[in-house]
Amino acid sequence: METSRLRKKRPLPALLLACCMAGSSLLPLWAGQAQAAEQEPDTLRFVNYRDVRDLNPHLYAGEMYAQEMIYETLVDIGPDGYKPCLAESWEISPDGKVYTFKIRKGVTFTDGTPCDAYAVKANFDAILENRARHTWLEMMHLLEKVDAPDAHTFRIFMSRPYYPMLTELGVTRPFAMISPKAMKNGSTKDGVNAFIGTGPYKLVKVVTDEYAVFEANENYWGEKPRIRRIVVKVIPDNQTRILALEKGEIDLIWGKNMLDADALNKYRNSDEFDIALSKPTSTRQIVLNGQNPVLADINVRKALQHATNRKAISRGVFHDTEPPADTLYARSVPYCDIDLAPYAYDMKKAADLLEKAGWKMGDDGVRAKDGLRMELGLLYNSNSVTEKTIAEYLQHEYGKLGIRVSLRGEEEQSYRDNMKNGLFDMIFNICWGMPYDPQSSMAAMRQRVYGDYAAQLALPDKKEIDAAITEILSSTDEKRRQELFTFALTHLHDDAIYIPLTYETNKALFSSRLKGVGFTQTQYEVPFSKMYFEKR
Amino acid sequence: MKNYVIMRLLATVPLLLGISFLCFVFINLIPSDPAEVALRIRQTPVITEELIAQTRAELGLDQPFLVRYFQWLWDCLHFDLGVSYTNPARTVLGEIGRCLPATLELAGLSLVYVIVLSLPIGFLSAVYKDTWFDRIMRGFVFATTAMPVYWVGLLLIWLISIRLDLLPTSGYGSFAHLILPAFTVALSYISTYIRLIRNNMLENMREDYVLYAQARGLKQRAILVRHILKNSLQSCVTAIGMSIPQLIAGTIVVENVFAWPGVGRLCIASIFNRDYPVIQAYVLLVGVLFVFFNLAFDILQYAADPRLRERKA
């Protein structure tokens, strides 16, 4: 009616569409410019999945790669043993109880404060003030006192000899040195005023959850890094990180869980990007809780071991980027080159084991014994895509055997809480890795710190294993140590309480212009100092 | 007019009380003991029954429920929303304050999209009713209302960012980062408003005053723009204004798809981390925003529309 009268020919719709199109074709031009402006020479654009957070080196809330860039420790752990770092040299008293360090001269923190023995002592005092927080390191129980008789001598007194002492002093935290001026009244347990260390880089800017900027420390005492500036972007998502790399927004992705194998596989034969894989750093495993009435039966645990197809996981989930794991620690780990018979993948054997142990198949496809049904929960960290995939795979595999597995994914914090308190049947875990393995992670098995304690609690030989570990730590005889390690590791292997899956590796994917990408003994240290851009 | 504003203002008081009460009840329903949680925040290594009782008294948790509610309300009015459970170094207000700007940017640009796209399209659809343009637009409206927002986001990322490589895939930074997520947020609202404006225009076209204007011999264009559009716009602007808090709340899904560091992502992360104070603050924030925008645009509409005033009188 009226509307029809109103309708006249007007080119408005066409005009509108034209405007939209013109607008959208301008967009890319302008977006491209914005990206080009970001790029600067001498700048490496790195990526991490979360913010650097609190980089206080004496606590545990910061990102380790950033702490490694800013701070240094007394000694370094190299491929062939300990290397001097802030300590030029050291001596151990014949009874193994007194450590005397000669502190390197002329080293200063980036705020100008000298890093002498007094500064080192101030750091140790701050760490020891919060001793209870660090007892996961065995040496904390044995450390009696520290002193600095002069500006270049620092001493540590122990109550007993402790062989992994230098290793624990060399790990990222808590024994990294922060400028005493940055402490709050000589204390660090309630936070610090600034993140100031002696390392090759200093932190210049942080925008929470967006990026952090590091610049080379002009007064660094060691070899100065060739890359002067490092911008670390925060990109939480796997896929987005790879896209960012592909579009040239970042130059390097580096880490254990920063890349999924499918994506990595795509770049195997790429000209633009290179891949690097480290040696095994740690073991991806499932911990079985021996206190669970079903898992208390060693035959069930052994059946689960035989029902786990590690090769399929290595190939199917990881495209062979993580080799299958037969034992709790890889043979390349110190003291772990032991002959242990692996639990081979054999479904028939697994079924036989269960059958013989009296677990009979029920009508609903779930085995049971004396009214106890084989129903187990498998807890994984919901932040990890890989763990979820493996969990779903194993759920089906174990299901074929008559074991009903229910999956539960939890956020990192509650996942860790559950692990610590033993509130699990089966749980994904990753051992501490180099350089903590095997001594520190095994020392921790004796206390309720991680899941291992709860899992092992019901083992009949738990006491013997613990005793062996305790003796290892204070033994100064290399041969005796090896004997004890062999004893403890063999028992743990025979108890079948850990299902090793694969050996985790550090993976790097980077622009092929970037050279010198590698790995060090410490799994969290990104060796930026060795990297450089190829001249075009 | 004055009376109406006062009345509306008074009416929001019980509503705000209701919302705050709901938020307070919410945090008091959580299964864990607040005193125990507080101890854990302070990193107390061993938590004993004694310590818990002591902390309860300290935090005033032994007070009656209503006393605690008013205490909490008082703190809220002073912008003291407590401390994050997962990251005790951060206050809830600080967390919200850190993330809110990003969400406001996103919601702001979405609003621009909504206005810039839905007004002309709705207008043209009504004017060119049943032409190819109208049909296409109706198809578009129908399709977008049936599409899950997150899927649209994924498809846009794949098409625009991956295949065509025109815009960044996700994250926060330049204006280019904002374009796709804002469009995704806007999309479902655009279709709602296109339909609203179109129907409004068509209704207005049938009103007597249009016939009268035509009888007076006014030009078609003048009738369309000065009478019909003007009348339709009024109700549409109100509707759009009232949907602003909806827009802010609606960013949750999109922020998670595009890794946009706003309050929506904060909220989802807090749900996974069981960081109740943050969730509580977020719910309170959105509730209050909702009430205020409703109030503001109600009054605006009342001021702009003489018919409403007469009816009340």
Next chain:
Amino acid sequence: MLQQLFKNPMALLCMGILLFTALLGIFAPWVAPNDPYANDILNKFAGPSWDYPLGTDQLGRCVFSRMLFGIRPTLFLSLLTMLGTIGLGVIMGITAGYFRGAVDEVIMRVVDVMLSFPSQIIILAVVALLGVDIRNVVIASIFIKWAWYARMIRTATIKYTNMNFVLFSRSIGSGNFYILTRHMLPCIAAELAVLASLDTGWAILNISTLSFLGLGVQAPVPEWGAMLNEAKNVMISNPEQMLVPGIAVVVLVGACNMLGDCLRDALDPKAVRQ
């Protein structure tokens, strides 16, 4: 009204789609070519084949079978949500509208508070409180949506309460319950049907969205939103994974919306859209 509906080809098509989907969901164990949980990790991301009509996912599971089984949570939980919502909304709305007075006042103030939150926020809050689980999503959806129904049904009830046939029924001594169930419910049933079919679409979107965010259906149960979440992880290497579940959601939600529109037109010829 129903006759009119059956004459409308669009309505028939929508009902056909919904019915067909529901049947596929019910008979999924017989229709599906593979076990939706059976994985073959060495055959992941395979293309379509006779064995796997829509290919396989990141664990080498049959996508087609997972789609079929995914109908169950998606469609049936939406319907459950709607039933719960309508049930609660009808009870509250009729109570408020029929008895008026203080009962009405209390219910309507609660409704006001409920309606002053965006629904998505309330759902998230409830899920946060009760824990991440699909049951809680359903409870949360009912908890937020009933207020809309209560308000609408209250208005309708007030309108009908003063109609002659209700007054007559009361004068001949019918009890409250009899009047409510025999007279009121049939009167508002038609309006309910429109709202419900439109909202079923909303419920489907809602459940799939929450599952996508990881707050709804948990792995490894097949659900379309959760499948899209998994597809998101491989968006670059295998983008085809996100096609099928997305299209399925659109078709199902579109059918619900269209059916709602048709129902409205059939119900009220005056309101047939311009």
